[in-house]
Amino acid sequence: MFGALIQSGLHIAFAIAWPPLLLGVITRTKAFFAGRIGPPLLQPYYDIARLLKKGSVLSDATTWVFLAGPVAGLAATLIATLVVPLGDRAGFVSFPGDFLLVAALFGLGRFLTASAALDAGSSFEAMGAAREMTFSSLAEPALLLGFLVLARVSGALDLSDMMAETLFEHPGQQGAAIALMFMSLFILLLAENCRIPFDDPTTHLELTMIHEVMVLDHSGPALGMIEYARATKFFVFAALLVRAIVPIAGDRLWADWPLFATGTLAAAVLVGIVESMIARLRLARVPVLLLSACMLSGFGIILLAR
């Protein structure tokens, strides 16, 4: 009982406090590769705190939908962190088919962010919303196919059992299928979190933006919530990646949580390295990479089904 309480407490603490640190690690990694010192590791925390203290400027053209986007987007990603197992055996909430809830929560967050962008009445933001929806139509099937690979390997439909199967526990074709799913998930992590080569969260070059363009009219606490939701979404994807390859049993409190924390930091460093090494893709080439992610997971399923 006491152990379960500690596990739950750690789960919530990690889900709330850890995500912005990962963005800080990415920035520092990129700065290191560029030969700069870079901002402090805790800079994303300072930024979010600063934005939450500020006031908002709202256009007369906007309705409640404009503010519902950031709030619901943050709520959706925070609920997703409760469903995905972190350093514990099972998520805070676990039931058969919960992986569909995670995918649906991401979809909901995306839908409301795009709705908020449309609500601003700017054709420029509407263009970003259209891009986001177009690319998500390829990203969502890849995510679901990846989950199906894990479901097939584990024979279970809840994330706690699905994520208990790691690459190194299955040397044969099941391991190969998990490896394919891992690669697909990494591409999705970059796409869904607007990282290079899909998007650049630091740019404001109008014609190439996808996600950033949707949130241009948001300011103050709403923008703070968007930034925090972005960090949390990255954290969820990093958690899925780590759990796919790192054997975390979930019953060794002293070993599993440090292992998980190190794994997520390593994922952030890896993203920083990728961003330092490659440039942004041309917008027209983004679907090709997303299609590749779909294919990788699809091959994983074919491997398991044959």
Add this chain to the structure above:
Amino acid sequence: MLPYLDSLVILVLVLNFVALGVTRVRAIVSSVAAQGVLLGLLALFIHADLAPRRVIMVGFMVVLKGIAIPRLLLHAMREANIVAEIRPVLGSMGSLLLGALGTALALLFAHTLPLADEQKRLLVVPASLATVWTGLVILTTRTTAIVQVLGYLVLENGVFLFGLLLLSAMPLLVESGVLLDLFTGVFVMGIIVHHISREAPGAGPDVSARTAE
């Protein structure tokens, strides 16, 4: 046999898709070189015994496929001022879909081939068929000579992958002979591309377009 052999073979498949999906010649050269090195490592570790002769042969192969041929191609690119972007008849999306179709069919039907029981379970056979298919797609849908040679190299990688299964039955010397033929082919192609470029600068290395005219 390596416990994670299938996971390594998967990387060969992924490199096939990289070669199909990228649009820069240099990126294709890198992916084909990486595939060559990976296949060399697979040849080294696929069987438990590490005979010195095999190590030498594999080392020779890795140097040839991973370093010599890519350097030669990049040199030819520089000398002939070949444009960095490929000019495909079929775009990246179409090539990827075609590659995916071939790979899926290979994965689904490779086990129906008359193979030994322990080989039916391995991914090596479908991966080799898929790699040969990928090489064929690159060979037929790209218009520049240098990328067609790269397609030929991918095709040879597929043949080599299949040969890994017969490693104990077929002497490595035969495979290295094939490899040497390939190297000579690439070498001759490099010289031809260079000469075409020198004699007719406007024509460029677009061999298929020239012959079609």
